[in-house]
Amino acid sequence: MRISLIFRKLTLSVCLISFGLLIQAQSRDRKFVSARQIDTKLEVTVSDGIIVFTPYSGKAMGVEFVANGKVNPPSNAIVMEPSTATSKMKENPAVVTFTHQRISVKIIKNPFHIVYQYDNKPFLTEENGYFDSIGTKGFRMRLADDEKLMGGGERVLGMDRRGNRLRLYNQASYGYETKAELMYYSLPVVISSKKYMLAFDNGAEGWLDLGATKKDILEFEAVGGRMAFLLVASDSWSDLVSSFTEVTGRQPMLPRWALGNISSRMGYHSQKQVEDVVDKYIQNDIPLDAIVLDLYWFGKDLKGTLGTFEWYRDSFPEPMQMMTKLKSKGVNTILITEPFVLENIGKYDECKEKHLFGTDSTGNPFLYDFYFGHTALLDIFKTETRNWFWDIYKKHTSDGVAGWWGDLGEPEVHPSALKHVNGSAAEVHNLYGHEWARTIYDGFSKDFPLQRPVILMRSGFIGSQRYGMLPWSGDVNRSWGGLQSQVEIALQMGMQGLAYMSSDLGGFAGNYKDAELYTRWLQYGVFQPVYRTHAQEEVPAEPIFWDEATKNIVRRFIKLRYEMLPYNYTLMHGNSVNGSLLMQPLFFIDDKPGLLDEKSTYLWGESFLVSPVVSKGATEQKVYLPKGSNWIDFWTNKSYTGGQEIVVPLDINTIPVFVKAGSLIPMANSAQSTSVYDPSNLNVIYYFDPLIAESRGYMYEDDGETKLTSGQKAYEMFEFFALNEGKQTTVSINSKGFEYKGRPEKRIITLTIPSLDGKPEKILVDGMKVKVKSTQPENYPGKPYAFWDKNQNKLKVVSEVAKGSGKTVTIFRK
Structure with a gap:
């Protein structure tokens, strides 16, 4: 046994050495032939092929190697057109330099190698x-000794992933906790601590070696596919991500309801159960906006039903009436689908006759066994299959389905011998979910052009965000270890373009029932992109089925989620127009050494700092507050100086949340669902700090449902500005915009300052003095007023603002 093991290790070593020598020989043999500029691109001919350099912006460049006698498949990652700005090529006997604004490439002719530069400083060398x-092809790059590397898609390995050899193969990871080397959504993307991104535009099965085999070498290898990569460089983290999503595509805006509470479990067995659950949420005064129907909507049993794509009428006798009834209560319906069709079940014969399946070597449907039965797999890469599949989605959407959940889309089981229209399973595996999301998104654009799609999927590729994909972190274990991994996953995926990564709140796998764990997970959920509980049936996923103490805490947090709708909706807008992240790592705003490894605390937007509680029985928690700002405790309004680690005492009622001093936060009154969201009442919370001279903020608002075309003017923008001069504080709120459905003629705006340094001496609204009341009226009395809460040192100034206008509040402090 031991001799055999030693032999296998020696064999592997010899293979790796031989592989490395072969690669080195290839590089030494590569000779420069010529270079020419074609429009804004550079084409370099070498002895074994052509290298094409395509600038997309002053910070992003695509690189494609076309080997002699080969043709690359088209790009799946890039949607941006090449830049039309001026590029410059310079050549001398030794070097070719190609510059496009701030990014440039230097080609050394002999010995042949390539250096990439940003602002004339090298950041990456091939x-x-x-x-x-033999069997694989790819690229090899050099790494700096002090370089940290993030990326590789969805993993649980720590933030710095250097030293790992990562398999690139989307694969289910049931019941994972604090370590998961391969998961549902792998990505051939590398993010360097030197502030560049390297994304290999290749969806084939492969490996990403981050200095594991050789510590100073980054290697991408794949069994086939497109031989190209995208390079993006910047001098700031937020701009790096923004530039990356500018090239790969931005996430379109979701309907407002997708930011609300979504109820899900595996699964609801009948129409009556669904209606009873919704009614129970309402009876318990817990807001709800959607309910997800897992696989029992199309069959009675867990196994043996995939591929019907039709309502199981025994359990759901009147589905359209059910969805209409739910909608009248403000609750939308989301249905699950899978790309598998079991043999002789549902639509199998139709799909077989129309040749919609992946095939074997003889052209027949490739049939195989997996958990749910003996199955075929839809060939999502065939135009005929996509059209057929979309017709199913179109029918149910017309009947009232508001959102779609695509499950098992890795695909979960994908035999290597299966053939798709565009290649083998291995060659296209990591593109399957990407193409599936595109099928639904393009279908909505064609047949429901005004509707914003909601598309939940757990697997995809670079750029899947542009198809509206909402990824989630898969079948996480219902445990403290499962919770501990979620911030890392969300931060990593956000930086790689997937800003809406979320988790099954409460945990999915297993029957561990712990009210403390459940509470902590749902508290964290308020400050992450999609608020959706989901679990296997042994332990309830929904708060309505927990004890009163747990229910009361969770209710308060879900209502907070609804109060934050204007802030969160504005985050959504920022992500859609400039790629700004919803969840941001602390190192985005603080360059303190070590913060690249921080995965316990993060920023929610620009203003909130959140540190979820992820350990059972914890009574205190260390929280680092980034430098450059003061931070105000969201619960107590106590201010702390940034650039320090503090110890926060814990209890079950809250988690550590801080607000950046000077922030202007738009909030709303809570509601049972977003269908009764009231835009005519706006609360603006100003986190006053006398040391901050100026503060700015904004709020984006539209009808919350209509998909706006480029340039369409049907929205309103609020601008907030605060100025501190000595003992005088001025806050102005101004709106400008255009008409849209539901735009209020006037709004009651409450300016709240929860951390003022004493009762004001005088308050003016648009230059007119207002009375400071000792009790707050229930309804707006028709003219501006102020209310001072002496117990909390909290000031409220309430006034009415007509659409398209604004208000200025001036506070004279003692």
Whole structure:
């Protein structure tokens, strides 16, 4: 046994050495032939192929290697058109330099190698560049000694993933906790601590070696696919991500209801159960906006039903009436679908006759066993299959389905011998979910052009965000370990373009029932993109079925989620127009060494700092507050100086949340669902700090449901500005915009300052003095007023603002 093991290790070592020598030989043999500029691109001919450099902006460049006699498949990652700005090529006997604004490439002719530069400073050097070995091909780059590397998609490995060899193969990871090397959504993306991103535009099965085999070498290898990569460089983290999503596509806005509470479990067995659950939420005064129907909507049993795509009428006798009834209560219906069709079940014969399946070597449907039965797989890469599948979605959407959940889309089981229209399973595996999301998104654009789609999926590729995909972190274990991994996953995926990564709140797998764990997970959920509980049936996923103490805490947090709708909706808008992240790592705003490894605390937007409680029985928690700002405790309004670690005492009622001093936060009154969201009442919370001279903020508002075309003017923008001069504080709130459905003629705006340094001496609204009341009226009395809460040192100034106008509040402090 031991001799055999030693032999296998020696064999592997010899293979790796031989592989490395072959690659080095290829590089030494590569000779420069010529270079020419074609419009804004550079084309370099070498002895074994052509290298094309395509600038997309002053910070992003695509690089494609076309080997002699080969043709690359089209890009799946990039949607941006090449830049039309001026590029410059310079050549001398030794070097070719190609510059496009701030990004440039230097090609050394002999020995041949390539250096990439940003602002004329090298940030990445090819070691051997492109290689083509037996069974795999790819690229090799050099790494700096002090370079940290993030990326590789969805993993639980720590923030710095250097030293790992990562398999690129989307695969289910049932019941994972604090370590998961391979998960549902792998990505051939590398994010360097030197502030550049390297994204390999290749969806084939492969590996991403981050200095594991050789510590100073980054290697991408794949069994086939497109031999190209995208380079993005910047001098700020937020701009790096923004520039990356500018090239790969931005997430379109969701309907407002998708930011609300979504109830789900595996699963609801009948129409009556669904209606009873919704009614119980309402009876318990817990807001709800959607309910997800898992696989029992199309069959009675867990197994043996995939591929019907039709309502199981025994359990759901009147589905359209059910959805209409739920909608009248403000609750939308989301249905699950899978790309598998079991043999001789549902639509199998139709799909077989129309040749919609992946095939075997003889052209027949490739049939195989997996958990749910003996199945075929839809060939999502065939135009005929996409059209057929979309017709199913179109029918149910017309009947009232508001959102779609695509499950098992890795695909969960994908035999290597299965053939798709565009290649083998291995060659296209990581593109399957990407193409599936595109099928639904493009279908909505064609047949429901005004509707914003909601598309939940757990697997995809670079740029899947542009198809509205809402990824979630899969079948996480219902445990403290499962909770502990979620911030890392969300932060990593956000930086790679997938800003809406979320988790099954409460945990999915297993029967561990712990009210403390459940509470902590749902508290965290308020400050992450999609608020959706989901679990296997042994332990309830929904708060309505927990004890009163747990229910009361969770209710308060879900209502907070609804109060934050204007802030969260504005975050959504920012992500859609400039790629700004919803969840941001602390190192985005603080360059303190070590913060690149921080995965316990993060920023929710620009203003909130959140540190979820992820350990059972914890009574205190260390929280680092980034430098450059003071931070105000959201619950107590106590102010702390940034650039320090503090110890926060814990109890079950809250988690550590801080607000950046000077922030202007738009909030709303809570509601049972977003269908009764009231935009005519706006609360603006100003976190006053006398040391901050100026503060700015904004709020975006539209009808919350209509998909706006480029340039369409049907929205309103509020601008907030605060100025501190000595003992005088001025806050102005101004709106400008255009007409849209539901835009109020006037709004009651409450300016709240929860951390003022004493009762004001005088308050003016638009230059007119207002009375400071000792009790707050229930309804607006028709003219501006102020209310001072002496117990909390909290000031409220309430006034009415007509659409398209504004208000200025001036506070004279003692």
